[in-house]
Amino acid sequence: TRTSRPQRILKAVQRKATVGDPQSVITAIDHFCRHREWAMNVGDEKGSILDSVVNEVSPVTVLELGTYCGYSTVRIARLLPPGACVITLEFNPDYAAIARQVIKWSGLEDKVQLVEGASGDCIPWMKEHFGVQAFDLVFLDHWKERYLPDTKLLEECGLIQKGTVLLADNVICPGTPDYLEYVRNSPRYNSHYYRSHLEYTKAEDGLEKSVFLGY
Numbered sequence: 001t002r003t004s005r006p007q008r009i010l011k012a013v014q015r016k017a018t019v020g021d022p023q024s025v026i027t028a029i030d031h032f033c034r035h036r037e038w039a040m041n042v043g044d045e046k047g048s049i050l051d052s053v054v055n056e057v058s059p060v061t062v063l064e065l066g067t068y069c070g071y072s073t074v075r076i077a078r079l080l081p082p083g084a085c086v087i088t089l090e091f092n093p094d095y096a097a098i099a100r101q102v103i104k105w106s107g108l109e110d111k112v113q114l115v116e117g118a119s120g121d122c123i124p125w126m127k128e129h130f131g132v133q134a135f136d137l138v139f140l141d142h143w144k145e146r147y148l149p150d151t152k153l154l155e156e157c158g159l160i161q162k163g164t165v166l167l168a169d170n171v172i173c174p175g176t177p178d179y180l181e182y183v184r185n186s187p188r189y190n191s192h193y194y195r196s197h198l199e200y201t202k203a204e205d206g207l208e209k210s211v212f213l214g215y
């Protein structure tokens with residue numbers, strides 16, 4: 001049978017990127033998705049905004065919801081200092097297997113913990129299993145209808161504390177209206193919209209950054 005799109009993305013990384021060079025992995029995926037096959041990576045334009053938020057927050061513990069092929073995992077992990085790490089949740093075992101190889105090719109496996117499972121099942125175990133007190137940064141890029149329930153679950157589990165930054169992809173396209181309404185109207189979040197474009201296209205999309213102000 002035909003290879004899958006994630007398998008073709010991994011092939012592009014193995015053909016074009018240098019082992020141990022995260023930037024070359026990012027560049028290889030962006031080139032493939034811009035010139036060969038579109039794929040739902042956050043991409044280079046929104047990726048630069050992601051980079052600036054990671055640099056501003058300088059997080060010690062990051063949670064990423066939705067690994068897919070590991071593109072944004074690599075973008076985040078390459079900016080983390082020694083001792084900091086990103087825990088990334090992936091539901092689809094085939095995507096997880098590809099992402100592990102992409103992350104390994106970039107040489108960042110020591111900064112990444114890829115957990116296979118559904119966010120709703122994994123989040124309640126974060127404190128106990130991974131010794132996480134609270135996340136400094138959460139990057140939401142998984143199923144759009146899960147953004148709001150998972151944010152509420154993270155709050156309930158005490159994994160979002162004063163100063164935690166939520167950064168959500170696709171708040172315009174495909175859109176996460178209930179999540180946007182929540183973070184923009186809640187007195188406990190300070191929200192800002194970074195206008196951009198849907199990865200590799202001219203369509204509008206953007207990232208919403210929401211800082212938790214505490215209870």
Ligand SMILES: O=C(NC/C=C/[C@H]1O[C@@H](n2ccc(=O)cc2)[C@H](O)[C@@H]1O)c1cc([N+](=O)[O-])cc(O)c1O
Nearest residue numbers: 040066068089090091092095118119141142143170
């Ligand atoms: O649908 C989109 N993303 C859904 C992503 C879902 C990913 O999150 C994982 N997951 C991990 C944990 C879970 O609990 C559930 C799913 C899934 O297994 C998948 O790897 C999307 C769509 C467009 N688009 O233009 O159509 C653009 C984008 O940037 C997007 O992110």
Ligand SMILES: [Mg+2]
Nearest residue numbers: 042141169170
């Ligand atoms: Mg996305």
